[in-house]
Amino acid sequence: MKKIFIIFIALLISLNTAVANEKFEFRYNVHDNLPKKWVTEFNNIMDVLQEVLPIQDNMNDYLKSSGMDIYAWKSTKNPFPKVKKNMKGSCICGDGSTRWMQLEIPSEELAKKYIHRYSVIAHEYFHVYQITLSENKLSDRDSPKWLTEGGAKVFEEMYVNQYYGKDSLKNDLKRTEMWSKKVLKKPSLYEKHKTSNKRGMDDNYTGSAFMVLVLVNELEKNNISEQQAFQLVFSDFWIERAKHRKWEKAFEKTFEMSTEEFYEKLGKYKRGRLKKILPSKNLKIQDIFS
Numbered sequence: 691m692k693k694i695f696i697i698f699i700a701l702l703i704s705l706n707t708a709v710a711n712e713k714f715e716f717r718y719n720v721h722d723n724l725p726k727k728w729v730t731e732f733n734n735i736m737d738v739l740q741e742v743l744p745i746q747d748n749m750n751d752y753l754k755s756s757g758m759d760i761y762a763w764k765s766t767k768n769p770f771p772k773v774k775k776n777m778k779g780s781c782i783c784g785d786g787s788t789r790w791m792q793l794e795i796p797s798e799e800l801a802k803k804y805i806h807r808y809s810v811i812a813h814e815y816f817h818v819y820q821i822t823l824s825e826n827k828l829s830d831r832d833s834p835k836w837l838t839e840g841g842a843k844v845f846e847e848m849y850v851n852q853y854y855g856k857d858s859l860k861n862d863l864k865r866t867e868m869w870s871k872k873v874l875k876k877p878s879l880y881e882k883h884k885t886s887n888k889r890g891m892d893d894n895y896t897g898s899a900f901m902v903l904v905l906v907n908e909l910e911k912n913n914i915s916e917q918q919a920f921q922l923v924f925s926d927f928w929i930e931r932a933k934h935r936k937w938e939k940a941f942e943k944t945f946e947m948s949t950e951e952f953y954e955k956l957g958k959y960k961r962g963r964l965k966k967i968l969p970s971k972n973l974k975i976q977d978i979f980s
């Protein structure tokens with residue numbers, strides 16, 4: 691009996707190490723100018739994300755690095771002078787030979803407790819997830835901006851709704867000055883950053899988020915659940931994206947409609963009618979990524 695018990699323990703230990711080894715490594719470089727509370731939440735959020743949306747450890751080629759450095763700081767000039775000069779903004783950034791994550795948290799967001807101070811972590815992490823599933827097909831040339839950024843925007847809002855009980859999705863969508871009617875009339879403009887980045891067109895990627903929510907709503911009409919529809923948009927499309935030369939093909943395969951068909955349906959929506967398309971408040975990310 692004792693022997694069996696020891697074998698069992700040994701097995702458990704080896705299983706654990708196997709799991710630990712498979713995990714993609716994120717290295718945290720958190721500036722000491724950030725409040726303790728933010729750092730605690732950052733650690734928690736990263737733990738949840740890595741559990742629910744794990745990044746496979748064989749993704750180094752696509753991320754052009756062995757593991758990934760994350761630099762986080764409260765807005766200040768030249769936060770990490772020894773590593774890289776004058777980092778600015780939040781992004782998955784690259785210099786051609788390597789990639790890293792930047793999280794610049796404005797003092798105002800911390801002082802006024804804007805939820806964006808946390809949602810930005812989920813947003814940038816989600817881009818890493820998209821990069822790995824699609825095998826690095828995230829640039830404007832490779833995938834439509836509205837699916838890339840709209841997906842990340844909707845995901846981050848869902849995250850903070852679930853864990854902090856608040857989000858800014860509805861408010862942003864209600865503010866018509868943040869996004870343009872062109873979403874309905876000329877959606878192809880939202881396939882590229884450069885044709886949709888004028889002020890008021892897609893501020894905070896609100897127009898792109900509207901497009902993603904309409905897509906989910908249309909998918910639900912095919913008798914699939916809200917969770918399944920989000921899974922198609924958040925994961926399946928990106929997995930399919932890796933297999934095709936053109937994103938339009940991946941779109942058609944995943945959603946069983948062409949981009950043109952979708953844009954036509956989108957044209958029938960109204961900006962003010964949000965009730966139908968906003969995600970259910972009780973939707974959990976664990977139900978989508980399972």
Ligand SMILES: [Zn+2]
Binds near residue numbers: 813817
């Ligand atoms: Zn983004």
